[in-house]
Amino acid sequence: MRKYWPFMLLFAMVVLPLFLGLAPNLDLGFFSYYYFLNLGFITFVFVAQAVAWNILGGYGGQISFGYSAFFGLGAYTTAVLWGMYHWPMVLTFPVAGLVGVIFAIIIGLPTFRLTGPYFSIATLGIGEAMRVLMLNINSLGGASGMNLPTTIPGKMWFYYAGLILVSGTLAVSAWVRQSKFGLALFALNMDQNAAASLGVNVALYKNLAHMLGAFIVGMSGGLYATYFQYIHPDQVFGFQASISLVLMPVIGGVGTLWGPVLGGTIYYFLEDTLLSSLPSLHLLVYGVLLVLIIVLEPNGLLGMAARVQRWWRARQKEHTVAFPDAGKGALP
């Protein structure tokens, strides 16, 4: 039973909009049909990115602050191919992913050869550098951003596209976890030198994980661009995008399969409901959250849940030991 709950969750996600679609104009306040589709799509895109980040950042322990570069490049690739060259929309997404991969190679090749924090340092500047570059390329809209065609499918289409993206990403992440590839990532996360001395090609696996993440984030950038029909360097290459990508897995639990899903869902919910009313406290809340998580429970919410579970079990056990006759009909 336990093993099947991801599929049950997927089934629920597939069926729920169909069910709600029976009465699209029914407004349950918080939970109207269109709101649900919109929330669903954006959460899926965010979660897919978080899961993708987690492959390199969580399994491999290589923190990147620059995934917004892939996101933005994906968005711009789709915008150019679809908006300027009139490709079929769906075909642009894999290309958007590939552009991300190429960029990932450009960043990864020099930085992953070295031990030490070079990769994280370099990624800090990637998003910013791309943003500045894009603001200055006038043929791609420059500082006024780019409008995309408005001939897009309905919200339902996007909901399912997002669902496919996130399920695919999770399947890939689950596969990585149990594969030799994942094992190599876990090993180099624990001790890079030890892993290398046991024959793990450290640089290769880091690059592969980086490319995989870049592909998924690039595709999600393309999807995002078509949904909103407008992109701007500040938005898709912004610091905010990179921060959120780091925060989601950290909140949920770095290096776990479901942590980023949990973190992404909570993150977007926080962002959408609570923080939209407090825009001036955004960074403060995120910063405090990060500091608290690292100081108190580096494994995030899942780590906290495991801790509670352990505590609960220990308590149960204590009870049974202290009162061996408990519940055995002490009362007449």
Place this chain on the structure above:
Amino acid sequence: MAYTSQDLLTVLVAAVLTAGIYAAMSYGLSIIYGVMKIINLSNAGVMMLGAFTTFELFRRAHMDPFLASLIVFVFYFSLGLVMYRLLVRRVVTSPPISSLLLLFGVWLVIQNIAILIWGNQDESILSKYTFATVSVLGLPVSVTRLVVFFVSIVALGLVYFFLTHTYTGMAIRATAQNRDAARLVGIDVEKSFMIAFALGTALAAFAGSLLSTIYSFNPDFGRVFQLKSFSIIVLGGLESLPGVAIGAIILSFIESLSIFVMRASMQNFLAFTILVVALVVLPNGVAGLWQRGRG
């Protein structure tokens, strides 16, 4: 557009003067990395706080900005001690992911607090020096830049003296070389970490304070300079003062000369490009090239 040799000379003088402050702002990062092997992402926030503290001292107490920078140094040294005791201490021996994320969080908090206090607009310090110039080699040079250059060099010299000629400084350097060996010979490694972190923090704030007399600043002011600092210390091989100085000179010259060929707004892209190129070509920095030549 035609440029005269006069233009070139002006740019070169400006580059030298900028290199001084670049070295000062990067050395803190380099010390902390060298000793504790952590990347201090909160550097950007502290730099910005240094600038705003100077601004407040100047605006409210009408203090000379250069005098204020000394107070900033002392104050942020203490703040660094507090930050170390409260937070950084817990992540020194953890995997790098913890310290990166922790200090990143601290940076976000600092930045947001600054936005709450000072808002998002640009501020600047207009003191009696701001528009004054003196003549160097027949060129008009801003007094502020000149003073900032000399103050940076003196500060770097003092820090370097502290690290090479005092017991605590030498203990810090020993810890940087090998913390286990340092512990074995009786050095209080924990104390070395604390002083090094505080010193790095203080240098960042001090540099921010000096930068505030030249540039306008807002709560996001540290980010650009942090990226430049990273480029500099990577160019310099992460851990040595001569390396940092060379890195600062290279970055500042390339940046200054680039205005002949590209838009000034592209300078941030340049710092990043230099960073990546440096990682490809000189993984151990310019100093590494020197060692490779000798070895």
